[in-house]
Amino acid sequence: xxxxxxxxxxxxxxxxxxxxxxxxxxxxxxxxxxxxxxxxxxxxxxxxxxxxxxxxxxxxxxxxxxxxxxxxxxxxxx
Numbered sequence: 001x002x003x004x005x006x007x008x009x010x011x012x013x014x015x016x017x018x019x020x021x022x023x024x025x026x027x028x029x030x031x032x033x034x035x036x037x038x039x040x041x042x043x044x045x046x047x048x049x050x051x052x053x054x055x056x057x058x059x060x061x062x063x064x065x066x067x068x069x070x071x072x073x074x075x076x077x078x
Contacts, residue, residue, distance in 0.1 A: 015064075022070055030077040037077065045072035 019042070026038050033041075046066035 019068065022068055022073070025070065026074055026077060029074050033077055041073040041076045042068055045069045045076055 022042065023038055026041060027033065030037070043065040046064075046068055048066040
């Protein structure tokens, strides 16, 4: 952008490339893992997160599963 300005954007279209890269790393660590195992590793090790709202009581459709912890997800795979 002109003058060194920047903008912050969010949403699933911004998260998708990051999660795709994480999935690739997890499959590299555990090539025999099933897609379900990879998904479980990501969702069960995520840190709940919300912008100013309590995470409890909402669904994963409201806030997602949280912030991905790649190291924890990789460590949880066989």
